[in-house]
Amino acid sequence: MNTLKITLKQHTPLIHFQHDQEGATLRASEVKPKLDKFILTNLEVGNYKNKKELVPKNWLIGKGEKESHALNYRMKIVAEGKNEEYFITSFFSLKQKEQLNNLPDDVKTLLTTPYFAQEKEKNRILKRKNNWNDWTDGNGPSKKGLLCPKSIRIDIYSIIEDDSFMKLLAEKVQAFFLSQNFGTRQSKGFGCFEVVNILLKINEKEIGIPLLDKEMLLKEMFDFVYKKKLDSKDLGLIFNQISQDYQLLKSGRRKPYAKSKLMLYGLNQLKVRWEKRFIKKCVNNVYATEEEGKYYKLKSTHETPFTTDEKYIYLRSMLGLAQQFEFLLENPPQEDQKNKMIVKLGAISSEIERYRSPLLFKVYDENIYIVGNSVSSELLHQGFKLYVSIQEDQEWEHEEVEKRVIYTPTRFDLVAFMQFAMEDKTNSAKLDYDTIKGGKNK
Structure with a gap:
């Protein structure tokens, strides 16, 4: 039986839903399908959909008779030593920090990361010390960040007689882990691993496989590669930086204030306005309050009506579909300023539900990389409807905005956008990444 032994170094916590299991780490059920697809996609001929017709039948489980593209090998993953556990959130109040x-x-x-999923759990988790590991009342965290400070070993076993199969795995596995992160919120740098030995x-003959230069491999796999070197390996600082940089790219920053690079790219390069202005015009002063003759008014909005010379597109979708937009109200229900108007955008096509950001953050020690390729063509020129809900007013709950549809761009050059974003200095807000590949440095 031929074997491949891979040693990994874990750079960032893996957000894991099975964290209560002893030795929880990377799951073979996530790694193997991704590795299979990576191997088949990177064969020199054909495309992924017909790759199973181009490889030897004994490479595939079921010898190609099944619909699956699964390759015929077994995988075992073992973490050495005890995991470090992380409580991860996007924001902490002063009281919560205490x-x-x-x-x-x-x-x-x-405490300041691009992970928003457990905001409602924070208070429950902080009430009692034993909540962190207490599963009897369901008050423990649904997911924890896990980081193995020692090494992680992956053993791959194959009974395929063709030696070229395992040689191909050995050749591609370093690039595979450079191209992927794992677990929840993986596009924002969580679950980043590096191959350190093959x-x-x-x-019965053992062969050590030499490792290749990381940046050379990243340049081969991605259309753009940008790098920022920090002064510290502290993960709190690193994820705060990722959060700040991603906000600046996509939605803009509040503190310190800076306009979205994506919005500026739309205005300056594409000559279009993005969806936020469109949404505000659609929903302001439209939905009746409980007081007769009064309508919910947004706290901050543009008073100008729609004009034929302005083109609006759902631009933010190019960096990942936003789940919802929240707006403060001048006259919120129950006079509680916490109550907001929430607008969700729903795709007209049932095939467009979720779209992960095409940007991938990689973290290696004190270095942050942003890498990526083109935006999926499936997302281009897709229509989205608007649905409005007003917190604490049940009359307006998931109400469709009639006759208002906004479309994604028909074309979008992600490489050109990233070059613009890296060079733009509006509001004195710079991203300060070095160009490894992309834009002028191709």
């Missing part, structure tokens, strides 16, 4: 001592002493915290055993 409660952090209620967590177990060995739990680490990442040992191939064929016919």
Whole structure:
């Protein structure tokens, strides 16, 4: 039996839903399908859909008789030593920070990150010290960040007699882990691993596979590669930086204030306005309050009506579909300023539901990389309807905005946008990444 032994270094926490299991780490059920697709996609001939017709039948489970593209090998993943556990959130109030001592002493915290899913769990988790590991009442976190400070070993076993199969795996596995992150919120840098050793055993003979330069491989796989070197390997600082940079690229920053690079690109290069202005015009002063003759009014909005010389597009979708837009109201229900108007955009096509950001953040020690390729053609020129809800007013809940549809761009050059974003200095807001590949440095 031929074997491939791969040693990994984990650079960032893996947000894991099975964190309560002993030895929880990378799951073979996530890694193997991704690796299979990577191997088949990177064969020199054909495309992924017909790759199973181009490889030897014994490479595939079921010898190609099944619809699956699964390759015929087994994978085992083992983490050495005890995992470090992380409490991860996007924001902490001063009061919540004072409660952090209620967590177990060995739990680490990442307080300002691009991970928003557990905001409602924060208060419950901080109430009691034993909540962190108490599953009897369901008050523990649904997901934890796990980081193995020692090495992680992946063993791959194959009974395929063709030696070229395992040699191909050994050749591609380093690039594979450079091209992917794992677990929840993986596009924002979580679940980043690096191959540090490869040992191939064929016919009882062990062969050490030399590792290639990381940046050379990144340049081969992606249309653009940008790098920022920080002064520290502290993960709190790193994920705060990723959060700040992604906000500046997509939605803009509040503190310090800076306009979205994507919005500016639309205005200056594409000569279009983005969806936020369109949405505000559609929903302001439209939905009746409980007071007769009064309508909900947005706190900050443009008073100018729609004009034929302005073109609006759903531009933010090019960096990943936004789940919802939230707007403060001048006259919120129950006079509670926490109550907002929430607008969700729903695709007219049932095939467009979720679209992950085409930008991938990679973290290696104190270095942050942003890499990516083109925007999926499936997302271009797609129509989206608007649905309005007003918190604490049940009359307006998921109400469709009639006769208002906004479309994604018909074309979008992600490489050109990233070059613009890296060079733009509006509001004195610079991203400060070095260009490894992309734009003028191709």
